[in-house]
Amino acid sequence: xxxxxxxxxxxxxxxxxxxxxxxxxxxxxxxxxxxxxxxxxxxxxxxxxxxxxxxxxxxxxxxxxxxxxxxxxxxxxxxxxxxxxxxxxxxxxxxxxxxxxxxxxxxxxxxxxxxxxxxxxxxxxxxxxxxxxxxxxxxxxxxxxxxxxxxxxxxxxxxxxxxxxxxxxxxxxxxxxxxxxxxxxxxxxxxxxxxxxxxxxxxxxxxxxxxxxxxxxxxxxxxxxxxxxxxxxxxxxxxxxxxxxxxxxxxxxxxxxxxxxxxxxxxxxxxxxxxxxxxxxxxxxxxxxxxxxxxxxxxxxxxxxxx
Amino acid sequence: xxxxxxxxxxxxxxxxxxxxxxxxxxxxxxxxxxxxxxxxxxxxxxxxxxxxxxxxxxxxxxxxxxxxxxxxxxxxxxxxxxxxxxxxxxxxxxxxxxxxxxxxxxxxxxxxxxxxxxxxxxxxxxxxxxxxxxxxxxxxxxxxxxxxxxxxxxxxxxxxxxxxxxxxxxxxxxxxxxxxxxxxxxxxxxxxxxxxxxxxxxxxxxxxxxxxxxxxxxxxxxxxxxxxxxxxxxxxxxxxxxxxxxxxxxxxxxxxxxxxxxxxxxxxxxxxxxxxxxxxxxxxxxxxxxxxxxxxxxxxxxxxxxx
Numbered sequence: 366x367x368x369x370x371x372x373x374x375x376x377x378x379x380x381x382x383x384x385x386x387x388x389x390x391x392x393x394x395x396x397x398x399x400x401x402x403x404x405x406x407x408x409x410x411x412x413x414x415x416x417x418x419x420x421x422x423x424x425x426x427x428x429x430x431x432x433x434x435x436x437x438x439x440x441x442x443x444x445x446x447x448x449x450x451x452x453x454x455x456x457x458x459x460x461x462x463x464x465x466x467x468x469x470x471x472x473x474x475x476x477x478x479x480x481x482x483x484x485x486x487x488x489x490x491x492x493x494x495x496x497x498x499x500x501x502x503x504x505x506x507x508x509x510x511x512x513x514x515x516x517x518x519x520x521x522x523x524x525x526x527x528x529x530x531x532x533x534x535x536x537x538x539x540x541x542x543x544x545x546x547x548x549x550x551x552x553x554x555x556x557x558x559x560x561x562x563x564x565x566x567x568x569x570x571x572x573x574x575x576x577x578x579x580x581x582x583x584x585x586x587x588x589x590x591x592x593x594x595x596x597x598x599x600x601x602x603x604x605x606x607x608x609x610x611x612x613x614x615x616x617x618x619x620x621x622x623x624x625x626x627x628x629x630x631x632x633x634x635x636x637x638x639x640x641x642x643x644x645x646x647x648x649x650x651x652x653x654x655x656x657x658x659x660x661x662x663x664x665x666x667x668x669x670x671x672x
Numbered sequence: 673x674x675x676x677x678x679x680x681x682x683x684x685x686x687x688x689x690x691x692x693x694x695x696x697x698x699x700x701x702x703x704x705x706x707x708x709x710x711x712x713x714x715x716x717x718x719x720x721x722x723x724x725x726x727x728x729x730x731x732x733x734x735x736x737x738x739x740x741x742x743x744x745x746x747x748x749x750x751x752x753x754x755x756x757x758x759x760x761x762x763x764x765x766x767x768x769x770x771x772x773x774x775x776x777x778x779x780x781x782x783x784x785x786x787x788x789x790x791x792x793x794x795x796x797x798x799x800x801x802x803x804x805x806x807x808x809x810x811x812x813x814x815x816x817x818x819x820x821x822x823x824x825x826x827x828x829x830x831x832x833x834x835x836x837x838x839x840x841x842x843x844x845x846x847x848x849x850x851x852x853x854x855x856x857x858x859x860x861x862x863x864x865x866x867x868x869x870x871x872x873x874x875x876x877x878x879x880x881x882x883x884x885x886x887x888x889x890x891x892x893x894x895x896x897x898x899x900x901x902x903x904x905x906x907x908x909x910x911x912x913x914x915x916x917x918x919x920x921x922x923x924x925x926x927x928x929x930x931x932x933x934x935x936x937x938x939x940x941x942x943x944x945x946x947x948x949x950x951x952x953x954x955x956x957x958x959x960x961x962x963x964x965x966x967x968x969x970x971x972x973x974x975x976x977x978x979x
Contacts, residue, residue, distance in 0.1 A: 369797055372771060376778060380791055387758065387793050396794035398713070398758055402816040406710045410794060410812055412762035416801040451694065451705055455719035455810050457764075464679060471683060484687055486694050487703035487717060489810075490676055494723040499800070503762050503810035505717055509709040 370577065392581070393519050394444035394565055395508065406450075407508045407516060409441035415499040418611075419543065427466055429543040430502065431473025437568070438506035439481050439547035440613045444566040445516045446552040447508035449483035457501040458492045470502070481549060514556060517617075520581035522563035524645035526618035528586060529627075532635050534571055534612050535605035536598035542611040551635055552615060558630045559623035567612040573663040574616055576649050587650045588641030588661060607651075608664050618643055677884065699888070700826050701751035701872055702815065713757070714815045714823060716748035722806040725918075726850065734773055736850040737809065738780025744875070745813035746788050746854035747920040751873040752823045753859040754815035756790035764808040765799045777809070788856060821863060824924070827888035829870035831952035833925035835893060836934075839942050841878055841919050842912035843905035849918040858942055859922060865937045866930035874919040880970040881923055883956050894957045895948030895968060914958075915971050925950055 377391040389397040395407040413434045419425045435452060442449045454474055458467065467490070478485050483506065493499075510516060531548050548566070555561050563582055567574045571593070579586050595606040619627055624639065631637055644650075651661040684698040696704040702714040720741045726732045742759060749756045761781055765774065774797070785792050790813065800806075817823060838855050855873070862868050870889060874881045878900070886893050902913040926934055931946065938944055951957075958968040 368771070372774060372797065375775070376792070376795070379778070379782060380785070382791055382793060387791065390793050391795065396758075396760065398793065398814060400757060400816060402711055403713045403757065403814070404709055404711045406705070406713055406814075408760055408794060408812075408814070410760040410762045410810070411796050412764050412798045412808070412810060414764050414798055414800055414805075416805070417798060450707060450710065451703075453703065453715055453717040453812060455717045455812075457719050457721050457808050464675070467679060468682070471686070475686060478687070484689055484694065485683070486689060486697050486705070487715060488683070488698065489718050490679065491719045491721055491724060493721055493806070497804070498721075498723070499805055501719070501764050501808050501810075503717070503719060503796075503808075503812075505715075505760060505762075505810075505812035507705060507710070507713075507715070509707060 389516060389518060394441040395447070397516055405510060407445055407447050408505065409438050410503065410505040411437045412501060412503045413437065414501050421500060425543060427469040428473035428476065431470040432477045433543045434502040434504045435474055435477035436545060436547050436613070438504045439477065439483065439549060440566040442506060442508040443548040443552040443615060444564055445508065446556050446561065446564065447510050447516060449481050449549065450507045450509050451484050451486045452478065452504055452506040453487040454485060455489035455491065455503045458490065459498050459500060460493055460496040481547065511553065511556065517561050517564045519563055519565045519578050522578055522582035522584050522618040522643050523620070524584055524643050525621050526562050526643040527621055527624045527639050528588060528618055528641040528643060529637050529639050530567070530571065530594060530614050530616050531637055532614040533594040533596040534567065534614060535596040535609045536601035537609055537611040539598060545613045547613060548615045548635065551633055554633055555617065559619045559627040562618045562620060564615060564617035567614050567616050568610060570608040570610050570664055571616065572607045572661050575661070576663040578616065579649050585644040585646035585648045586641055587644055587652055590651055590653045592638060592640045594636070594638045607661070696823060696825060701748040702754070704823055712817060714752055714754050715812065716745050717810065717812040718744045719808060719810045720744065721808050728807060732850060734776040735780035735783065738777040739784045740850045741809040741811045742781050742784035743852060743854050744920070745811045746784065746790065746856060747873040749813060749815040750855040750859040750922060751871055752815065753863050753868065753871065754817050754823060756788050756856065757814045757816050758791055758793045759785065759811055759813040760794040761792060762796035762798065762810045765797065766805050766807060767800055767803040788854065818860065818863065824868050824871040826870055826872045826885050829885055829889035829891050829925040829950050830927070831891055831950050832928050833869050833950040834928055834931045834946050835895060835925055835948040835950060836944050836946050837874070837878065837901060837921050837923050838944055839921040840901040840903040841874065841921060842903040842916045843908035844916055844918040846905060848905070852920045854920060855922045855942065858940055861940055862924065866926045866934040869925045869927060871922060871924035874921050874923050875917060877915040877917050877971055878923065879914045879968050882968070883970040885923065886956050892951040892953035892955045893948055894951055894959055897958055897960045899945060899947045901943070901945045
């Protein structure tokens with residue numbers, strides 16, 4: 366379990382949330398608020414940092430930084446198969462950042478807002494005291510469920526379910542991470558074709574995020590190495606596809622009986638690939654074409670690759 | 673007009689928001705979302721930065737930093753006379769920050785959450801690459817309106833209204849800013865006693881924030897120097913009371929006819945003080961006991977004081 370997962374579970378345990386008002390709290394892609402006045406709103410918050418999630422000194426364009434900041438939250442909306450409604454954005458600007466650069470960042474935010482029909486409705490502009498401090502962008506986004514639908518959680522995968530991913534994996538950090546397409550349409554299409562038992566977006570890498578779904582669902586999994594859709598980007602191998610972060614593809618599980626209908630009914634440009642199965646064990650394993658079966662640890666595929 | 677106000681107006685103008693779904697957009701204390709599914713939710717986001725809003729190297733305690741981060745947003749909930757519902761918090765941690773410090777920050781957040789019945793329901797923990805980068809805390813908070821009530825905006829002050837503030841002003845930076853009481857109860861009490869025509873919380877200083885209400889409402893104002901409730905903290909003078917930031921008191925306007933009932937009905941520990949009147953001019957003025965009347969510019973009282 367990663368240290369972030371551990372601390373998240375500590376935070377989740379520190380407070381008893383009313384399950385009627387907050388059916389989904391800390392630990393999923395989005396939280397859910399349900400009150401008489403609010404009925405139902407899903408919410409996600411993400412902070413993106415210069416040097417960690419983008420690199421201004423390396424030449425990343427501010428328009429793309431703005432776009433990515435929104436797209437990361439839009440990807441969370443997709444992970445719940447929900448419909449984006451609006452966003453608020455707060456920014457921490459290095460001293461002397463200047464209005465022109467802020468407007469370029471804003472233009473990227475609005476680009477994503479308009480492409481995905483998720484307007485920017487508020488925000489906060491704050492400034493660091495020093496020009497050595499770095500840009501931080503925090504996006505909080507709200508979404509709604511399709512009429513009568515329930516959110517799709519991480520914690521509800523069942524033994525026997527098939528495990529799928531959208532698109533292809535690995536190498537995102539070499540550019541795609543700034544311009545990826547959040548899988549909102551795909552997620553809503555999935556709802557129409559099958560009962561999706563669990564879903565999340567792949568932000569920390571498939572190996573980490575599959576472990577996450579399994580731990581939260583109290584299940585295990587086996588994935589087949591030759592089924593993993595490795596990106597065709599240069600220098601991407603199985604290890605990258607399993608461990609690189611920021612793919613922002615969907616990782617989801619469906620009952621085995623729904624698998625055929627899903628695949629025959631799927632007619633979207635982004636492919637879906639069945640990569641394995643949920644098991645009733647506690648371990649997440651990877652099976653190689655030669656029959657070897659090894660544990661697939663969170664972010665821990667490298668050591669396998671070297672054997 | 674401050675450069676932040678200017679850029680905020682630029683951002684507000686850059687997008688046409690649907691007035692049914694988003695009755696209040698960029699530029700008020702909180703935005704409002706109204707859809708069939710969501711009915712009505714108010715939302716505010718604030719980013720607090722080490723070195724700007726708190727000072728870890730100066731010894732500010734992390735518990736108080738967590739408390740203040742929540743309290744600043746709770747103060748926005750008060751400014752709309754709304755009832756806090758929940759919050760999400762994202763943090764940017766310097767490299768090597770450590771779990772213990774994060775838990776202390778979290779304890780302060782939970783302290784505010786529990787005092788004001790506003791649970792933490794989600795968040796994001798991110799890390800800077802360097803230990804030289806500084807702590808940032810971004811809080812997004814949701815609130816609801818009392819049954820049948822409308823939000824109280826900044827832009828609806830009317831000529832002839834009386835101008836009030838809660839509490840006393842100035843010198844907050846010398847400690848109080850980390851431990852202030854957001855005026856949620858007071859704001860809800862105000863609703864019961866009078867029609868509050870406009871309201872905001874004083875975060876940038878009375879002179880700046882009163883100019884803000886007047887510009888957004890298309891009105892002017894005159895305030896009386898001897899009426900300003902100057903804080904009894906050491907070294908606070910009229911200039912501090914007018915210009916210091918982070919008072920987090922309420923600044924509001926009421927129709928003159930409601931003024932008497934408000935004052936006689938008010939029975940709360942925090943005092944309210946009538947400091948002036950809204951005018952049909954465009955200027956915000958300050959009148960001194962000797963009869964001098966001068967413009968009260970945003971953050972611009974210092975030059976007067978030196979005359």
